[in-house]
Amino acid sequence: MPNATITIPQPVLTAGQYFKTRYRQLPSGGWSGYTNRTNATFTITGLSAAQYQLEVVLVKANGTECPPIYKTFTLIGDYDCSKVTFSARMIKVGSVYNLEVLYTKNAGYVAPPCGWQIVYVHNSTTYNYTITSLVSASGSIKIPLSNNNGVWVRIYSDMCSGKRKQCYEADVTKPYEPCTNMTLVSALMTKNPSTGLFFITLNIVQSAPPTTTPMVYYKQTNPLGSGVADEKLFTPTISSTATSVTFQVTPNTSAISEVFTYTGYIRDACTGMFTYTVSCGRF
Numbered sequence: 001m002p003n004a005t006i007t008i009p010q011p012v013l014t015a016g017q018y019f020k021t022r023y024r025q026l027p028s029g030g031w032s033g034y035t036n037r038t039n040a041t042f043t044i045t046g047l048s049a050a051q052y053q054l055e056v057v058l059v060k061a062n063g064t065e066c067p068p069i070y071k072t073f074t075l076i077g078d079y080d081c082s083k084v085t086f087s088a089r090m091i092k093v094g095s096v097y098n099l100e101v102l103y104t105k106n107a108g109y110v111a112p113p114c115g116w117q118i119v120y121v122h123n124s125t126t127y128n129y130t131i132t133s134l135v136s137a138s139g140s141i142k143i144p145l146s147n148n149n150g151v152w153v154r155i156y157s158d159m160c161s162g163k164r165k166q167c168y169e170a171d172v173t174k175p176y177e178p179c180t181n182m183t184l185v186s187a188l189m190t191k192n193p194s195t196g197l198f199f200i201t202l203n204i205v206q207s208a209p210p211t212t213t214p215m216v217y218y219k220q221t222n223p224l225g226s227g228v229a230d231e232k233l234f235t236p237t238i239s240s241t242a243t244s245v246t247f248q249v250t251p252n253t254s255a256i257s258e259v260f261t262y263t264g265y266i267r268d269a270c271t272g273m274f275t276y277t278v279s280c281g282r283f
Helices: none
Strands: 004-006 018-025 035-037 042-044 051-059 069-074 084-093 096-105 116-122 125-131 138-145 151-158 164-172 183-191 198-205 215-220 231-234 244-249 259-267 273-281
Touching: 084 138, 084 151, 084 164, 096 116, 096 151, 116 138, 125 138, 183 259, 183 273, 198 259, 198 273, 215 244
Parallel strands: none
Antiparallel strands: 004 042, 018 035, 018 051, 051 069, 084 096, 096 138, 116 125, 116 151, 151 164, 183 198, 198 244, 215 231, 215 259, 259 273
């Protein structure tokens, strides 16, 4: 049952003065008995959710009473969250991510007097989204997000005057997104005739979503007379619309054969991996 907490700040009482108070439920409830009060805050308990009228009479030190003053106040009961079911998820609409709150009104649903508040934390920032009413028996509310980072969300019934009750809480993770692997179309090893430097070019079809830092590996595999084979694992940065990846290699020139041969792989953001083998004459 709700309580009423009341303060009578004016006038400030002097020695021998006090307030005489009583209350009743509107519109036609009976008056309570009188209770003497001071300027200190007091609480009236055992009340129902309803509108009340408070009568305040200033009693002076000589016992004379000033004309009564009347004030009204409204008490709001607790909200029954079982009358509505909420759930939340993150969805992708085109290129935009949304926090989607789904709701279903259950039997006996009554809207909170001041609507609903959706409080959510995204990218370490707290947002407050207010809904005046849930317009249909069931539906959803979509709130745009800046990216697919997770969202912590709470839903409150707003009982007005700063009073609210939490009816739902969830930690929403980013949605599953299908990933289409990168396709390796062809691989080619070439020698720049002007500089004598060797390069490998991997012609690709980008993955979806795009891979901008693929993992690339290569190793010289032709027989060597001495030394170690040229080998490297690295992650170059490429454009989201790139159609090829080109990188320099430095073959060990103590090769027994007249041809340099390399074997390697490229791994994309979808964890797809494609191997390749290329060769190029050393002269």
